[in-house]
Amino acid sequence: MSERIETNVLVVGGGPGGYVAAIRCGQLGLKTTLVEADRLGGTCLIRGCIPSKAMIHVAGKFEAMLQHVGAGKLGIRLDSAPLFDLGGAVDWKETVVDKLNGGVAALLKKAKVRVVQGQAVFTDAKNCSVQSSEGPVQISADHVILATGSVVAGIPSIPYGEHVWSSTEALLQREVPQRLAVIGAGYIGMELGMAYARMGSQVVFVEALDRILTLFDRPLLKPVENWLKQRKIDVHLQTKALSVVESDTGRALEVEAASGERTLLACDKVLVAVGRRPATQGWGLEQMAVTMNGAFVKVDDQCRTSMRNVWAIGDLVGEPMLAHKASAQGEMVAEIIAGKRRSFNPVAIAAVCFTEPELVGVGLSPDEAKAKGIDIVVGQFPFAANGRSLAMQAGHDGGFVRVTARADNHLVLGIHAVGAHVSELSGEFALALEMGARLEDLSGTIHVHPTMTETLPEAALAALGHAIHG
Amino acid sequence: MARYVFKLPDVGEGIAESEIAEWRVKVGDVIAEDQPLVDMLTDKAAVEISSPVAGKVLQLLGNAGDMAAVGGPLVILEVEGAGTPGADAVLAASTASVAPAAPAAPATSAPATSAPAPAPAPASRPEVAAPKVSAAAPSAGLPRAVGEKPLASPAVRRRAQELGILLQYVPGSGAAGQIRHEDLDAFIARGTASSAAPVGRSKRDGIEAIKVIGVRRKIAEAMQRAKQRIPHFAYVEEIDVTELESLRKHLNSEHASRGKLTLLPFLVRALANAIVKFPQVNVTFDDDAGIAYRHAALHVGIATQTANGLVVPVVRNAEALDLWQTSVEIKRLANAAREGKAKREELTGSTMTITSLGALGGIVTTPVINAPEVAIIGVNKMVERPMVRSGQIVIRSMMNLSSCFDHRMVDGFDAAEFIQYVRAQLENPATLFID
Numbered sequence: 001m002s003e004r005i006e007t008n009v010l011v012v013g014g015g016p017g018g019y020v021a022a023i024r025c026g027q028l029g030l031k032t033t034l035v036e037a038d039r040l041g042g043t044c045l046i047r048g049c050i051p052s053k054a055m056i057h058v059a060g061k062f063e064a065m066l067q068h069v070g071a072g073k074l075g076i077r078l079d080s081a082p083l084f085d086l087g088g089a090v091d092w093k094e095t096v097v098d099k100l101n102g103g104v105a106a107l108l109k110k111a112k113v114r115v116v117q118g119q120a121v122f123t124d125a126k127n128c129s130v131q132s133s134e135g136p137v138q139i140s141a142d143h144v145i146l147a148t149g150s151v152v153a154g155i156p157s158i159p160y161g162e163h164v165w166s167s168t169e170a171l172l173q174r175e176v177p178q179r180l181a182v183i184g185a186g187y188i189g190m191e192l193g194m195a196y197a198r199m200g201s202q203v204v205f206v207e208a209l210d211r212i213l214t215l216f217d218r219p220l221l222k223p224v225e226n227w228l229k230q231r232k233i234d235v236h237l238q239t240k241a242l243s244v245v246e247s248d249t250g251r252a253l254e255v256e257a258a259s260g261e262r263t264l265l266a267c268d269k270v271l272v273a274v275g276r277r278p279a280t281q282g283w284g285l286e287q288m289a290v291t292m293n294g295a296f297v298k299v300d301d302q303c304r305t306s307m308r309n310v311w312a313i314g315d316l317v318g319e320p321m322l323a324h325k326a327s328a329q330g331e332m333v334a335e336i337i338a339g340k341r342r343s344f345n346p347v348a349i350a351a352v353c354f355t356e357p358e359l360v361g362v363g364l365s366p367d368e369a370k371a372k373g374i375d376i377v378v379g380q381f382p383f384a385a386n387g388r389s390l391a392m393q394a395g396h397d398g399g400f401v402r403v404t405a406r407a408d409n410h411l412v413l414g415i416h417a418v419g420a421h422v423s424e425l426s427g428e429f430a431l432a433l434e435m436g437a438r439l440e441d442l443s444g445t446i447h448v449h450p451t452m453t454e455t456l457p458e459a460a461l462a463a464l465g466h467a468i469h470g
Numbered sequence: 471m472a473r474y475v476f477k478l479p480d481v482g483e484g485i486a487e488s489e490i491a492e493w494r495v496k497v498g499d500v501i502a503e504d505q506p507l508v509d510m511l512t513d514k515a516a517v518e519i520s521s522p523v524a525g526k527v528l529q530l531l532g533n534a535g536d537m538a539a540v541g542g543p544l545v546i547l548e549v550e551g552a553g554t555p556g557a558d559a560v561l562a563a564s565t566a567s568v569a570p571a572a573p574a575a576p577a578t579s580a581p582a583t584s585a586p587a588p589a590p591a592p593a594s595r596p597e598v599a600a601p602k603v604s605a606a607a608p609s610a611g612l613p614r615a616v617g618e619k620p621l622a623s624p625a626v627r628r629r630a631q632e633l634g635i636l637l638q639y640v641p642g643s644g645a646a647g648q649i650r651h652e653d654l655d656a657f658i659a660r661g662t663a664s665s666a667a668p669v670g671r672s673k674r675d676g677i678e679a680i681k682v683i684g685v686r687r688k689i690a691e692a693m694q695r696a697k698q699r700i701p702h703f704a705y706v707e708e709i710d711v712t713e714l715e716s717l718r719k720h721l722n723s724e725h726a727s728r729g730k731l732t733l734l735p736f737l738v739r740a741l742a743n744a745i746v747k748f749p750q751v752n753v754t755f756d757d758d759a760g761i762a763y764r765h766a767a768l769h770v771g772i773a774t775q776t777a778n779g780l781v782v783p784v785v786r787n788a789e790a791l792d793l794w795q796t797s798v799e800i801k802r803l804a805n806a807a808r809e810g811k812a813k814r815e816e817l818t819g820s821t822m823t824i825t826s827l828g829a830l831g832g833i834v835t836t837p838v839i840n841a842p843e844v845a846i847i848g849v850n851k852m853v854e855r856p857m858v859r860s861g862q863i864v865i866r867s868m869m870n871l872s873s874c875f876d877h878r879m880v881d882g883f884d885a886a887e888f889i890q891y892v893r894a895q896l897e898n899p900a901t902l903f904i905d
Binding site: 340341342343345406409410411434435436438440441 | 621622623624627628631632634644645646647648
């Protein structure tokens with residue numbers, strides 16, 4: 001006899017969308033149940049954002065130490081090269097993940113959310129069964145929040161295996177491969193590929209499109225491209241990955257250029273990073289009679305699906321597939337279920353890329369604004385002219401902050417930046433857009449000296465035609 | 471490159487200042503010599519002012535509706551070669567002062583009009599000083615252009631949503647039209663906080679504040695002056711136009727090729743004849759100087775309704791025109807006035823005015839004298855009425871003339887005689903053509 005759970009709200013998926021929705025539901029006094037097949041925290045926490053940032057940090061730390069070997073740098077000299085143990089790094093990363101995973105569990109518990117471990121399988125829109133570790137459970141809910149997230153996409157001719165990794169496996173390795181071929185020069189491939197390059201791998205990128213990191217415009221990518229060039233990391237654009245070829249001479253990735261020419265790229269491991277697709281398979285979505293929007297579940301601006309009282313959030317409902325978007329939607333849906341009036345209408349959702357150097361984008365780029373027929377002014381300011389950046393070796397990567405504003409009333413439409421540590425500036429950028437700041441608001445806010453944030457008012461002043469340090 | 475300051479030239483006799491009606495160029499425009507810069511309003515007409523030089527517009531000193539002094543700087547241009555000495559100083563001075571803010575408008579007015587212009591821009595980019603958003607301010611009642619997203623912070627957006635208020639209907643008083651908490655409070659206070667579909671009959675709220683500028687302001691000033699200074703008296707007489715109508719129809723059918731006649735040319739003819747006997751009504755009275763000018767010629771103003779309001783083009787020397795010439799001239803002037811193309815001299819110098827609304831003419835009107843004239847003749851509608859003629863009830867075409875006179879210059883007796891003379895001519899149309 002299976003256990004029966006009657007609940008106000010059933011949340012499917014314990015990632016940044018689902019667990020936030022569940023906590024908020026609990027806070028609002030709704031009887032809430034969360035079902036998660038894997039560990040709490042989702043892709044973001046377990047095999048995405050957090051572990052990759054941990055590994056990028058390790059790679060950066062190791063690379064920085066290498067500067068001090070031999071002649072030394074900054075007055076710090078190492079007699080011999082530091083030794084790198086990827087297994088040790090991964091173990092440390094797991095402690096970070098474990099801590100956050102435990103934190104999510106504690107927060108859910110505090111919000112009185114019942115967590116059921118196992119895969120939910122729906123029989124209809126409001127009922128599901130879970131083969132949990134404690135036995136079978138039947139759950140009936142008034143409201144269902146679908147937050148199943150996304151899974152890695154793949155290339156059929158290059159199946160995942162011991163030598164062909166997805167991003168998940170790339171974060172679990174205990175040895176740095178000598179040569180790594182990365183298929184896909186989007187943000188996941190770039191972040192992980194660059195991290196491996198800094199850990200000592202010889203990395204090559206294969207990208208089917210004609211450019212890397214399509215989320216960002218060309219002037220922003222210049223510093224990233226320079227970084228790749230300086231390290232002699234090849235990026236094969238407009239090139240298709242065909243298959244992994246094993247031969248006497250070793251392993252190689254066979255690729256086809258736009259010209260039709262095929263070549264073999266020698267490699268020890270292959271990282272496939274060709275994007276993610278919504279997790280719509282294997283849990284009975286087809287039983288729920290919700291309307292789809294391509295591969296995604298179709299929702300309105302309140303995240304309602306076509307089925308009454310079934311909601312969907314996060315990666316499952318479309319681009320941008322970002323954890324912070326999922327969390328915002330999760331919080332919103334919880335409040336709507338609790339009877340509040342809400343809708344999802346952000347001015348902008350910031351996107352960050354932890355490449356070398358880092359990239360941030362909020363709102364419209366100059367090209368996007370022009371394409372909308374808006375008259376704009378643009379100002380930018382380099383980190384090379386920022387004291388704090390120079391004082392922490394962050395001013396020489398060609399990075400800058402760029403502000404795009406309407407020409408007529410100076411309303412800020414977009415803020416972008418490239419450079420070391422710029423991801424930490426993204427919050428102010430997003431706040432400026434949400435508050436409807438004008439250039440004069442940015443330039444009129446006194447920013448602390450010496451910090452990297454001083455570049456934002458300078459960029460605004462540049463757009464107004466009178467940068468102080470520009 | 472140099473700066474050239476274009477100063478407002480003399481636009482009419484004794485005019486010290488003139489109102490900017492409409493800019494024909496904007497900042498950043500590259501203009502040719504003789505290209506129209508601006509339309510200026512004088513008492514009577516919109517005057518088109520052209521640029522004496524070619525160049526690029528750096529700054530416009532004033533907005534539509536502002537008064538500009540004759541001889542004062544109006545436009546700053548960037549020109550080839552030598553510019554105006556001291557031009558940079560003018561530019562600097564005008565950019566240093568904050569753009570003139572519109573007078574404080576009531577909360578119900580479109581927000582863009584009350585939003586201050588953006589902060590002064592550096593001289594190197596004068597174009598950003600022009601608040602295009604204000605120019606695009608919609609007049610249809612919405613506080614912002616269709617499709618433009620309302621600007622509000624997340625907290626304001628959330629509060630509005632909880633209250634069920636759609637922010638696109640809330641005027642914003644913040645910079646760039648941003649909606650603040652106070653704006654939301656004001657909107658709620660106005661009681662339009664319901665976004666639910668109206669059921670049954672509902673109250674209508676909202677007052678639209680319209681700045682009185684241009685032709686409307688001129689009309690207002692002229693009417694107020696006339697009514698304040700001139701002691702009007704009205705005299706209404708009914709006229710049997712049966713004979714006149716049959717003559718008119720006859721001429722229109724017999725002389726179709728010469729154009730169709732309305733009743734107006736006959737009335738003009740009657741007035742032209744009458745002023746010979748009654749010169750005291752064809753007068754312009756300079757009441758400041760205490761001089762009445764008796765005019766031999768009849769320059770008759772024809773009150774004309776245009777999209778912008780009342781305009782009075784003038785048929786000059788009407789006494790020298792035949793019926794058809796008068797008709798053609800009235801039509802030409804009316805069209806020119808409606809299209810805003812009437813020249814200044816075509817809108818000034820009348821000695822008496824006719825106002826006629828045709829079928830809308832009503833029974834009686836009390837028209838306002840077009841100062842400095844002393845008489846205005848109003849034409850009322852023509853109707854067939856049963857009349858008693860020689861003891862018989864007969865159907866006659868009847869029409870009233872409602873006239874007003876300046877009692878300072880015209881005695882009631884003279885006015886009555888004058889109108890009776892006009893009536894006699896119109897009722898016996900043959901006498902119109904006897905000298």
